[in-house]
Amino acid sequence: MARPRLLLAGALLLALSAAAFCSAELPDGEDPLIEQVVGGGAEDVDELDESLNAEAYFASFVRRFGKSYRDDAERAHRLGVFKANLRRARRYQRLDPTAVHGVTKFSDLTPAEFRRQFLGLRRSSSRDVPKGSAHEAPILPTDGLPTDFDWREHGAVGPVKDQGSCGSCWSFSTSGALEGAHYLATGKLQVLSEQQMVDCDHECDPSEPRSCDAGCNGGLMTTAFSYLMKAGGLETEKDYPYVGRDSTCKFDKSKIVAQVNNFSVVSVDEDQIAANLVKHGPLAIGINAAYMQTYIGGVSCPYICGRHLDHGVLLVGYGSAGYAPIRFKEKPYWIIKNSWGENWGENGYYKICRGPHAQNKCGVDSMVSTVTAIHTSKD
Numbered sequence: 001m002a003r004p005r006l007l008l009a010g011a012l013l014l015a016l017s018a019a020a021f022c023s024a025e026l027p028d029g030e031d032p033l034i035e036q037v038v039g040g041g042a043e044d045v046d047e048l049d050e051s052l053n054a055e056a057y058f059a060s061f062v063r064r065f066g067k068s069y070r071d072d073a074e075r076a077h078r079l080g081v082f083k084a085n086l087r088r089a090r091r092y093q094r095l096d097p098t099a100v101h102g103v104t105k106f107s108d109l110t111p112a113e114f115r116r117q118f119l120g121l122r123r124s125s126s127r128d129v130p131k132g133s134a135h136e137a138p139i140l141p142t143d144g145l146p147t148d149f150d151w152r153e154h155g156a157v158g159p160v161k162d163q164g165s166c167g168s169c170w171s172f173s174t175s176g177a178l179e180g181a182h183y184l185a186t187g188k189l190q191v192l193s194e195q196q197m198v199d200c201d202h203e204c205d206p207s208e209p210r211s212c213d214a215g216c217n218g219g220l221m222t223t224a225f226s227y228l229m230k231a232g233g234l235e236t237e238k239d240y241p242y243v244g245r246d247s248t249c250k251f252d253k254s255k256i257v258a259q260v261n262n263f264s265v266v267s268v269d270e271d272q273i274a275a276n277l278v279k280h281g282p283l284a285i286g287i288n289a290a291y292m293q294t295y296i297g298g299v300s301c302p303y304i305c306g307r308h309l310d311h312g313v314l315l316v317g318y319g320s321a322g323y324a325p326i327r328f329k330e331k332p333y334w335i336i337k338n339s340w341g342e343n344w345g346e347n348g349y350y351k352i353c354r355g356p357h358a359q360n361k362c363g364v365d366s367m368v369s370t371v372t373a374i375h376t377s378k379d
Contacts, residue, residue, distance in 0.1 A: 054083045057103060065105045065343075078108040085109075089294040092302070096291055098331060098353070099298035104344060106293045114293050118340065119311045120167025120218040121286050122211050135222070137264035137370065140275035149274070150317030150335060151282050156183040157316050158191045160348030162341035164244035166216035171197040172339035173284040173312035174224040178234060180281030180316075181371035182258040190257050193240035200249035203227035215246040221284035221312055222369050225263040233259035261373035268365045270354055274318060276370050282337070283315040286367035287352070292338075297346045299333045300362075301353035307363035313338055315368070318354060331355065334364060 058079050061067065069075040085107045092101040106114050151157050158179050163172055171194040183189045197213070203223040204212035213219030213227065228234060233256035240250065266276050266283070277283050286309035291302055317335040336350040352364055360366060 054086055055079070057086065058082045061103055061107055067108065081110055082108050085294065092291055092294050095304055096300055096302035099291070099300040099302075099351075100296040101291070101294040102296050104294060104296065105340075106344075109293070111293065115289075115310060117165040117167065118163070118169075119289055120163075120169045120216070121310050121312045122170070122214075122218040122220050135263060135265050137266045137272070137276060137372070140272060140279060142271040142275050145271070145274055145278060147320045148318065149278055150319075151180060151277075152316055152335075155189060156180040156281050157314075157337060158189060160337065160342045161194070161242070161339050163194075163339040166198070166244045166246075167218045168194060168198050168216055168244075169339055170213070170219035170221055170224060170312040171195075171201075173314050174221045174228075175234065176282055176314035176316075176337060177221070177284040177369070177371050178228070178258055178260060178374070181374050184281045185374055191237045192234045192258060193237045193242070195237075195242045195247070196235055196240045196249075196251055197224055197227065198242075199247050200231065200251045201227040203230070216244075217246075219312075221286075221367075222263070222265065225260050225284075225369065225371065228260040229262075232256050258374055260371055262371075264370050264372045266368040266370060268360060268368075270365060273315070273365060273368050276368070277315060277317070280370040280372055284369045285313055285315045285336075285364065287311050287313055287336070287364050288362040290362070292345075292350060295345055295350060297351075299331050299351045299353055301331055301333075301358065302361070305362040307360065307366060309363050309367055313350070316349075319351075331357070336364075 061082065067078075069078055086103070088111075089101040089103070089107075093099075106118065109117070156179070158176065161172060163169055174197060175192040175194050179190060179192050182192075197219070198215040201213045201215075201219065201224055203226050205220060205223055211220065211223075213223050231251065232253050235252065235255045236257050239252070239255045264276075264280075266273055273283065288306050288308055289311035290305060291300055292311070314337040315334055316337050319333050319335065321330040321332060331353040332355045333351040334354050336352065338345060338348055338350055340348065342348040352358075353361055354364070
């Protein structure tokens with residue numbers, strides 16, 4: 001019965017207006033586009049208990065991730081949320097069959113709690129810079145691009161980090177791009193500080209004064225690059241360690257390691273994104289994280305995914321053909337470094353499809369920026 005439902009989902013998707021992809025606010029629950037197509041109560045809870053043995057899965061989940069709850073009432077509540085997330089993972093598996101969805105360390109959080117605690121990309125309508133802007137990326141040649149490319153194999157990507165329950169994803173995306181650019185310029189990988197930006201960066205988008213970087217309450221990578229240009233640069237993580245909460249700014253200019261002299265915003269064009277990735281190093285990007293709470297592995301290519309961006313991540317490479325179940329054609333994909341620790345996804349990484357069939361899946365091509373000029377003040 002899954003195939004007719006998928007065909008119906010595809011038909012509904014084509015019928016939805018473009019405005020549905022860009023809703024200003026999400027409700028306190030499921031992504032509205034997915035909710036509109038698949039609904040929220042497809043399976044009965046008792047039937048789920050019988051078929052999936054949710055209690056046993058929950059006990060295993062608690063042990064595996066070291067979860068603890070303050071009392072029996074809280075445990076019962078989280079069990080209910082866990083059951084709902086099992087149902088949601090099953091729906092997502094049908095909508096995203098080339099990936100694997102299931103139990104993750106976020107399976108006891110509602111979608112609203114997950115967004116509030118582990119995302120943090122602020123909304124901005126100015127995703128594209130005006131033509132002629134100093135930050136508009138020039139068009140790069142795309143002839144001769146490698147078929148597959150991964151900056152992890154070239155030493156430009158630091159360790160996977162964990163932002164914790166702080167909406168600071170934007171700072172990890174920013175630091176990762178600067179780490180890569182610094183490596184390309186010096187041959188040395190420096191692990192840079194996110195906490196400096198969380199504590200000290202209050203830069204605002206000139207076109208949207210209310211959209212300011214605000215620590216654990218969210219931010220934007222482009223405004224973070226602007227902050228770094230004004231502040232002088234970033235310290236290392238060792239000198240300014242991450243604590244995962246808003247704190248007093250302790251920035252010491254004498255400890256700056258890498259400076260941003262300029263950054264560019266790349267057009268919504270996959271060839272240009274690939275060319276900038278290869279030339280400038282890992283790229284700071286935004287993505288719609290609707291399917292990431294339940295993601296375990298594989299190439300995510302959901303039939304339905306909105307393009308409202310809510311999470312900042314780091315694009316580190318791409319592949320020409322990712323593994324897919326035998327009944328599905330292999331898909332080219334982007335390789336994305338996340339900031340939820342190595343015990344999420346594929347050792348902290350996410351793959352999402354690219355190519356003509358993908359059509360900017362989950363908005364992955366919509367907000368891409370790169371450090372194009374840096375200055376190192378010390379080695």
